[in-house]
Every structure is written in C-alpha cells, then in structure tokens.
Amino acid sequence: MIKTRKSAPSLASHVAVYGALLLLLLLTTALAYLNLGWMSLVIALTIAITKTVLVVCFFMEVRNDQPLTRVFTLTGVFWLLILISLALTDYGSRNWLSLPGSWPGRLPGPATRIIPASRDTGG
C-alpha cells in the first residue's frame, strides 16, 4: 500500500545538515595536515561516508521515502562493494606466486613496489 503524500522536510533539518557538512569539510581538511599514518585514509573515508549518509538521508530524502527506494539505494552501494572487493582480492593475491602476470609485474624501475613492501610504510 502506497502512503499518502509526505510532508516537506523542515527548514531546520536542512540548515543543520548543511552546517554539519561544512564542519566535516573543515575537519577532514585540517586532519589531512596531521601525520596520522595509515589512519589518515581511514579518517578521510569515514568523514566522506558520514557526509554521504547525511546527503542521502536528508537532502535526497531517502529517510522519508518509500522502503523500496531504500532497497534500491543500498543495492547501488552493494554492487560497488562487490566491484571493489572482488577486484582487490585479485590484485592483492597476484604476487603470492612468482608467475607471469603478477602485480605490478610489468612496470620496471625504482618506483616499482610490490604490495607487501608498501604496507610497511604506513605505521
């Protein structure tokens, strides 16, 4: 059963979300100047995801929308996670065996780093 017409979101909610988004922008920029090692990336992505949730739930009104819209929204995220996680399991495991096609494999020069070595630099 489809609900009757929903009411418009309140002005206060939009202003509060906008304020929160700007604060998060200042926070992520300021934190980028601190030496936090690998935590920098985790923090930057956590802030970006928080901003996304705010925009999707309030500005895109998924919070008040029909349940099916939420399913479609989450499906989009789920497909993205499949794309990234399965591709990374491939690249992450390619140089377990010293076979042609290992990653990065074909790129010569001192800039070349294999994946386990680059992990040591983080912290």
Added chain:
Amino acid sequence: MPEQFANADQREHSATLGMWVFLATEVLFFGGLFLAYTVYRWTYSHEFADASRDLNIGYGFVNTWVLLTSSFTMAMAVRAAQLGRRTSTVGFLLATLCLGAFFMTVKGFEYHDDFVKGLVPGAGSRFQGTDAGPRKLFLCLYYFMTGLHALHMAIGIGLLVWMTRKANARLFSVEYHTPIRLVGLYWHFVDLVWIFLFPLLYLIDRHPGGT
C-alpha cells in the same frame, strides 16, 4: 495522469525508483575509476602522496564548499516546490545554477594552472623518465575522474536551466513537482562523487615533510 498509474503518488514513486536505478548505474560508472584509483594508490602509495601534494588544495577546498552549498540550495529548491512556493523555488534553482557555474569556473582556472605547471600525463609533462610512470598515472586518474565529474556538472547545469524555466512558467504545483525532485537527486549524486574525490585526490598526505 498517464493511464498506467493509479494515482499521483504512485507516479512519483515510480519516477523516484527509476531515478535511483539510474543513479546505481552511475555509482558503478564512477566506481570503475575509483577502483582503478584504489589499485594504483595501493601499489604506488608514496608516488601518489607526492602527486597529491602537487595539486592546489585551495581550489579543491573552495570547490567542495561551493558544491556542498549548492546541494543545500538544491534541497531548499525541492522543499520550496513541495510547499508550492514558486518564487523561492525559482530563486533556489538559480542559486544552485550559479554555484554550479562557479564550480566549473574554478575548475577551469585550476586546469589552466595544472597545465602551466606541467601537471599533465602526456606531452609537456613535468615528469619524465622511467620513474615518472606512477606520477603520470595519478594525473591520468585526476583528469579522468574530475573530467567525468565536470561533464556531469555541465549536464546538471543544463537540467537546472530547464527546471528553472519550467518552474518560472508555473508548470509545477504542490501536487506535481517530480522533475525538480529527480534533478535534485541527480545534483546531490554529483555532489557525492566530489565528496569522495576531494579527500582522495587532494588530501592524501598533506602534513609537512610527509613521506
């Protein structure tokens, strides 16, 4: 009312769902680029950090601010349409439009600066030799990701012009303003892409004397 819909609500819900299906395909469209970025950043984390510091954070920061503000004005435009306030709908749509145009202008100046400084992957690049590969890869990803985003911005600005004209011509009402909502969803999505591009391209490793 087209005959396949039972009522106005069902019509709007169907349109909203269709828009979300489109946005899910857009997520994967940009997702391929984000995946390529992830793989190369993982492999060449030092070079990507150096390359990120070459970019001018001022442009990135101002543009993020501008886009977040434009998302706010867009949400306000949709709200005004829901309340049937034509004048403020048109006003907020125009504000969103101007902020979008401002973003594109800043981006244009930034690209110009990048070209002048040789921050390009191809001919005229500042980076030469066998070590330069990862730096050029970063710049390729930078131009493809921001370029595809800018293309979406340009389309969004076009859609906003169309919506502003329709709203001004009194074609929307409290009962029917679905096109503004859908353009709003699209605009917010483009903002979301930038919310990830900003930290991933500009903020990798900004601290003084970074590795």
